Amino acid sequence: MDRNQILASLRERILAFATSRVSRDHAEDLTQETLVVLHEKYPAVTDLTELVPLAFQVLRFKMLDAHRKTFRRGEYNQESVDELPLADPGADPATQLDQQQRVDRLITAITQLGERCRELFKWKLEGKTFPEIQKIMGQQSINTIYTWDLRCRKQLLAAMDGSWE
């Protein structure tokens, strides 16, 4: 599968995903903007295993930007551009607060998990792959690790009220 085929498939998937979250017109705009970024800024990325996660990342940024724009709609005309402060290259305080709150929620949710789930999560955070975790936990089949991880992930998601946001 070459890059163009991957991008075509990605466009279809991204549009379907975005449509499930925002309006159709807005979803088409988001998809188009994501593909433009992939096409113009990352022409060197051709491998599927790199292009797909990159598309997810760009799409998420685009959706967050769209959300912020919607939130701030109408405010740009009230203030002069000259009076706006210089942009901070780091994350803005709102983003920092949002991230901090999400981390707190995540930590609270993780502490509610069982011992095995916590161990699994810890090993994953330490960068261990599933085959490595399989050896650590002494399991014969890696499918067991996959299944445990899936259940733990669902428990964690449920503890976070069904969303990572």
Next chain:
Amino acid sequence: MAEHQLEKLLGGFAADTLTPEERRQLFTAAMQDQQLFNALADEQALKELLTNPAVRRRLLQSLSDTTAAPAGGSASWLDWFRRPANLALAGGLATAVFAVVLGSKIYQDSVQQATRSAVTEATQPATPSVPAPAVTEPSAPQPAESKTKAQENQNLSATVARKDSVADTHATRERTATAPPQSSVPADTIRDYASKNKQEEDRKQATVLPGSMGKASEGVAVITERPLAAGSPPAAAMSEAKTARTTAGASLPETSLSPVNARGLFYGHETGRMDQAPKRAMKPLPEAEPQTSPLKRKHDGLSQLSKAAGPVTPGKPLGLRYSFVIRTPDGQEQEVDAATATLSSTPVQVTLETNRDGYIQVWQHVGETNTQLLLPLKESGHISMKIQAGQRQHLPLPADSGTVIVRFSPVPFGPISRQEAALLNRRSPNLIQESVTTPHSTGSQELATYVVSQDLSQTAEIAVDIIGNRQ
């Protein structure tokens, strides 16, 4: 890995711990599966968080703290219970313990009930009967032959009742000639009868003679023929030899002469008197109420319960007529008494007749524990058989029938336990039993026993053993 299992790799995507092969499989599948693609897109938020090294450190720190904390005993127990297999094991153990406790309690109750029944059976025969004061009533002079037979019967009665009547033979003779024998019914009941029905009793005195005082459970009456007396009332001219007895206790070996005519009650001639009788009989009299069995107490309780629940239904008392029939060499059916039926080598049939519609059971009681239902037949699948008033039911008696118990009730019988079956040979309380010999104009004669219950409540029941061990 199957495609539907690829979602299991989502956790590795967020933590960025997938192997290159897993990544390739996951993303290739995501390009084909919209749901998986959506899930991956949702995981991007978590992935973004976990990509931050500071966040990772915080999470690892918190996980290390929480992992070290539950090293205590209580937390490990909680974890132990969280596992489904352990939870199922604990539930199974709890169920087993509950079943064992419940089973042992039921077993203990049954053993205690059996012990109580056995103690009751053992103590009742040893209980001396409390004789009621004899009621002396003037009677009409009787022929000498009848007087002699009555003397013999009275002596037999006295022997069974363990009375020292030999010491005063003169008094015995006098009592025989003038007074009815001692009765096991309450004394005031007898007085009540005597005062209210004096004239009728005078007539009875002319016709009723002391009956057999033999074994109560056999119900074999010694019949005294009374010759026709000139000038006697028309009712007395029926030439009936009657032996009536009223049982106040369930299995007391007492037999008494009662002024109440069971045959008349059976056919509804003396209902008025019966209306009075149970009221008196229901009264608890300490001097006339010997130790009662649990069965009787239960029955009395039911009677009183029904009395309390509503008025007693006035009407015909519950009655049962039974007789033994053999076939003579010339092919004719002939009614015989119980003694003859017991000793007969030819097939014997029991004829049962009731005066009310109801349900009937015939049990065969062999030995102390073995009880089996003769009627209705096993093949019918029923435990009680409906019988209509006036309808005669014939039942062949087996050769080794043992004790045969007949039960009659206006309501169907329910299933009984083995312990209750062992108590079936207990007679119902408040029964009047009378054996009748009546010659017919056709040459045959009626040899039957009438059993009538004085209990007019809806829960009245007749249970009587009609024959002993038949060879």
